[in-house]
Amino acid sequence: MPELPEVETIARGLDKRTAGDVIDSVWIGSRTQPLKSRPDEIAKMLEGARLKAVRRVGKHIAADLENQDGSPRGQWIIHLGMTGRVLVCPPEIEIPKHTHLIARLHSGRELRFVDPRMFGKLQVVPANTFTAPGKEPLDIGFELFSNLFRKRKTPIKSALLNQKLLSGIGNIYADEALFRAGVRPRRRAASLTRTELHKLYEAIPVVLKEAIAAGGSSISDYVDAAGEEGFFQLQHRVYGREGEPCLICKTPVKRIVISGRSSHYCPKCQK
DNA sequence: ACTATTTCCTGGATGC
């Protein structure tokens, strides 16, 4: 599932591949679930637009669009949800099931948005207006970070998933960061000591950057190819390792459910 | 102002 590191890698790959290209025409499927803007608004914004740059904002992919004369035109915002994919491929590649949008590029290739579960979202907004709902976990300072969490009664795991606080952390990296910080996911955010908060503050960018580094190449391949390559591999220390030995102390990793989300932790290493 | 729960959606895994 695409979280900050995956979105970062995909956005970089897209930028590398499509920056400077022009969208000649657009096909939009009939399913409205993945559309946050009206289809005609999306088509109007995209058709004839030049892709100036593609980057990550929180868990969103933001494409800055410009007119032929170089003036700002707007932004195309893509959220991948759970299963969203963005493919850049030649038009003769078979169109996968659950393709919701195809942008035909002047270079002859196609940019396709595919999303079986339709938790992803497409929208267009005016130029330079899109911002993440919360703080960027790679940029934030400790005082600000600390203020986000120190008064919350919700479990720290839930707080980490709240995009209005930090934008970009999902279920996997929340678990991984909490493991490295030595903090159990069910702990109330407000109960973390300053020391624990600081450990968490340091663990988050470490985990995210490691993931970006580890995932970079395979995701690039994925975007580059026709789309069926495996998702990126990462060394998870707790996520998805229920019952397996903790890599530090060999204690079996526990899995619990916190507000409907599976959460993994080592009962010995995390307090 | 917060927090917790429900809902959206499909495919893969599981159980009988």
Added chain:
DNA sequence: TGCATCCAGGAAATAG
């Protein structure tokens, strides 16, 4: 083999 059921989860919507 086939059919039903459950589960995965980001974030918006709803309820408390």
